[in-house]
Amino acid sequence: MTKQEFGETDRSLADRSLAGRIASALAARIVAGDLAPDTPVRQDHIAVEFQASHVPVREAFRKLEAQGLLIAAPRRGVRVAPLDPDALIEVTEMRAVLEPLALRHAMPKLAEPDLAVAEEALLAAETSRDIAVWEAANRRFHAALWHPCAMPRLRATLDDLNRVAARYLYATWKELAWQPRSDQEHRDLLAIIRSGERDLACERLGDHILAAGQALHAHLTQPDRA
Known part of the structure; x- marks a missing residue:
């Protein structure tokens, strides 16, 4: 990889x-x-x-x-480091605030090439059942949307947070029906961004991140989980 x-x-x-x-x-x-x-x-x-x-x-x-x-x-x-459910929630809540912040600054600068990268990543995710391919495409999709924010410290922080979040996805993906819902939410989000609805796009992105992180957290804290 x-x-x-x-x-x-x-x-x-x-x-x-x-x-x-x-x-x-x-x-x-x-x-x-x-x-x-x-x-x-x-x-x-x-x-x-x-x-x-x-x-x-x-x-x-x-x-x-x-x-x-x-x-x-x-x-x-x-x-x-161990897979710590509390750390996952921390990372999730940070992403849910910082990614919409980056998207808010990025949307006025988003150009068709950026959206084309996001679309390509979305298609790659939708057509693969390989977790490595899907996770790489997932990160490309998210980064394509907020990269034009032109805030290098924020982008670097988001790189770190997304890397840590990916680790929890790898640890639980076989046991969760994560892909169809996430892919559809990505497609809906891209449509909202294309329509120029900045407030709604930022709200949906934050909700998407929180829902995914909370699902992973709930799974990791199940009493019968080995």
Whole structure:
């Protein structure tokens, strides 16, 4: 899974340093579940894999800790962060506020090429049952709508939040009927944006994010969930 597939925008694409590349590769593994929660992540092993000194590896680890994907604990070292339902709600509520904010600023600048990217992503999602393809298309769809806001700090924050949210989707997608409803909500949202109804588009986007996050949270907190 490539960095482009994750639909990332400003900071991640600009960060082509060795530490940035290491962080991106590890983030992809954590999000997809290839590195399971609580798995130890050893600096020396990562340094050997990427033929790097420990300095960029430590920097990459700090980036991933800041994103909530790794945790460091005394005597336990660095490990993959657990799937925390409370963290999911925090990320969901932040996205539900910040993505509509970005969309509000983006809509006056949205051009046909931006909408074409969103349409392509929507079609890719609707025609695939592969979670990796769908999730990448989902992030491309969202980013296409708010990228023209021209607020780089906000876009970078949304990249981080969407990456963390994707991890929870990967962990639960087989057990939830998530795809048809989400695809339809995306199509409805795109139609509203094309009609120029900015307030309604921002409201629908926030509702869409909240509903998805709350469904994932409810599933993760089921008493019989292993």
